[in-house]
Amino acid sequence: MKTKNLFTAAIVSAGLALSVSAQAAGKKHEEQAISASDVPQAVQQAAKSEAKGGTIVRWEKEGANYEAVIQKNGKQTGIEMDAYGKVVSRHDEAKEHKQKAGY
DSSP states (O other): OHHHHHHHHHHHHHHHHHHHHHHHHHHTTOOEEEOGGGSOHHHHHHHHHHHTTSEEEEEEEETTEEEEEEEETTEEEEEEEOTTSOEEEEEEHHHHHHHHHTO
16 A cells, blocks of 8 residues: 555656756746846946847847847847846747747
């Protein structure tokens, strides 16, 4: 009987762990549109430097990070930065939106 209870507890624990992992992965791309006035000055300065002749077309908040979407040469690039303006990642916005749509 103890073995059955231990096995059941292990299965339940594994299920909970997988559920939490799936939720964390799903939140990775939760984006919230924000205005430039809600973006820290250090992040704005870093984004302007990254734009180098391009235009910041929108701002997004992703968890604790900020994303500037920059339009340059007909292409949109997302630059994700922490609250101090350090670049965390760069990605092609067109590819990101195709992935979200399931293409």
